[in-house]
Amino acid sequence: MSNLSRLLKESWTLVEEQQDKLASYFYARMFLSNPQLRDLFPVQMDVQRSRLLGAIVTAVQTVDDPDRFGEYLESLGRDHRKFHVQSEHYDTVGDALLEALRVFAGDQWTIEFEQAWRDGYKVIAERMMAGAEADSTNPPYWHAEVLYHERRSRDIAVMTCRPLNELEYQAGQYVSVETKYQPRLWRAYSIANAPRKDGSLDFHVRAVGAGWVSSALVRRVQPGDMIRLGAPMGQMTLDRRSTRDVVCVAGGTGLAPVKALIEEMTRANRTRWVHVFFGARDRDDLYDLACLNRLAARYPWLSVVAATSEDPEFPGEHGNVSDIVARYGPWNDHDFFVSGSAAMVRATLRTLAEMQVPAIRIKYDAFGDS
Template sequence: MSDLQRLLKESWTLVEEDQDKLAGYFYARIFLGRPEVRDLFPVTMDVQRARLLGAIVSAIQTVDDPERFDEYLRSLGRDHRKFQVVPEQYEVVGAALLEALRTFGRGDWTPEYDQAWRDAYDVIARKMLAGAEADTNPAFVHAEVVSHERRGRDIGIMRVRPLQHLEFRPGQYVSLECPKYQPRVWRTYSIANAPRADGTMDFHIRALGAGWVSGALVRRTLPGDMLRLAAPMGTMAVDRRSQRDIVLIAGGTGLAPIKAIIEELATFNRTRWVHVFYGARDRDDLYDLPDLQRLASVFPWLSLMPVCSHDSGWGGEEGLLSEVVRRYGPWQDHDFYLSGSPAMIRATLRALNELQVPSMRVKYDAFADY
């Protein structure tokens, strides 16, 4: 661990318990200094505060992994183009962040911590700006909903057609805004298909409790409604140079990028076996099982293992995905792609580590709403 990473992590422990207050203070300082910036954000800021903290923690965790750190921040810069951020505003954000950290670090905050965060933020800002400047996609594109299908209790499958070309790779995700129902509130959703000639994109969305955007997208959105899509992000793309067999692990609507990867593999793969573990709480939540079964019947290299964690006697594998993966293998010579809830990702990573799968062969995007 470098001195910079040590100082960042040490100092973060001083403010971690007050992170909600810290985030609120941070935004208050920005809006006091630049009132015109307030219109870029949603009326209710609770979720936005959580995004800030997620971004900070992710940056801290990746600072000693140069490749991952670089790609994460460049992607973050590309994504923030949707807010119409200009370079001068990065200085305002940096000053507000340092003031918030000093305030909640109180008497334990040292000049060394201050300099570490100053240095880290300088790198963060430069890499985000570089990512934004290098992006050839528009900051966001308008897209029309062309079809919408409800599946199960709380899942919707939506197909949209961007009005401008939006280049992406299977496995990536985008930030999405629904101006009709929740203006200025963006949420991240994985693209559930490989690129098509007509440019359409599919999204698998679960309505999460009282979730403003997810609820509107599942229960209220209709064909003809307009959305906005920001620049594609994420690094969970298939390594075409690898000759290793592949394991795809999807929990719930985490199936979306996994399905996109399967579609891409269908265009070129002939020699790599592909094993799909598709998990849900119960059989009703295996919302796309028939189509996966169809794909498995078409492509001889594709095998499918559906799993239910809380549906005894349903007719297939039972247990958590991480537990079921342990029952098969060996897996040391496979490439892994994971998508699902944070808890599912953590449990599966632990299982793969215990099964001695090299971490460099495991890809996942634990994306948060920034």
């Protein structure tokens, strides 16, 4: 571990238990310093606060991994173009962040910690600005028309939209979505199909609790509506060089990127077996199982195992999908893709670690409105 990484992680432990207060203070200082920045953010700031902290923690945790660190920050810089972030805004953000850390660390804050965060933030800002600059030939976001919308269960919808301009992405990636019903409020959703000639994109969305965007996408959006899409992000993509068989573990609408990966493989796969484990609370939430089964009937290399955790009458596997994967092992030489809620992904990663699956063979995404 480098000295910079050690100082960043050590100092973060001083404020970690006060994350919400630190984030509130940070935004207050930033908006006080530059009131015009407030217009870039949504009215509801609760989720935005947690996103800031998630970005900081990820950056801190990956500072010793230059490739991952750089890719993450450059994609973050590209993504922030949708907020109309300018290079001069980074100084305001850095000053507010350092002041917030200084205040909440209190007497334990040192000159060494201060310098480490100045150096670390400089790297963060430079890589984010480089990512934004490299993406300058693309629009900051894409306008897309909703073509199709279908409720598949009590709180899940599948919709198709088409961007007005070409949006290039890879199967397994995600984009952030904004609707007219909640301006400036963006949420990340995986694209549920591989790139198509007509440019259309599928999304699988669950309305979660008080999720402002997810509720609008499930219950209010209809064909003809316009939505906005941010730049594609995410590393849960196929490695074309790998010849290993594939295991996909999906929880609920985490099926979306898995569906895209399967579609990608229907175009080129000749040698790799693909095993899909699809889990949900009950059969109603296995909203796309019929389509998966049709694909499995058509492609001999594809197998599907469905499971419910709270539906004892379901004619399939019962229990958490993370546990069921272990029953079907061993998986000594497979590439893994895991997608779902944060809790489901954590449980699956624990299972795979216990099965001694090398972390380098596991790709995953966990996000949502919850």
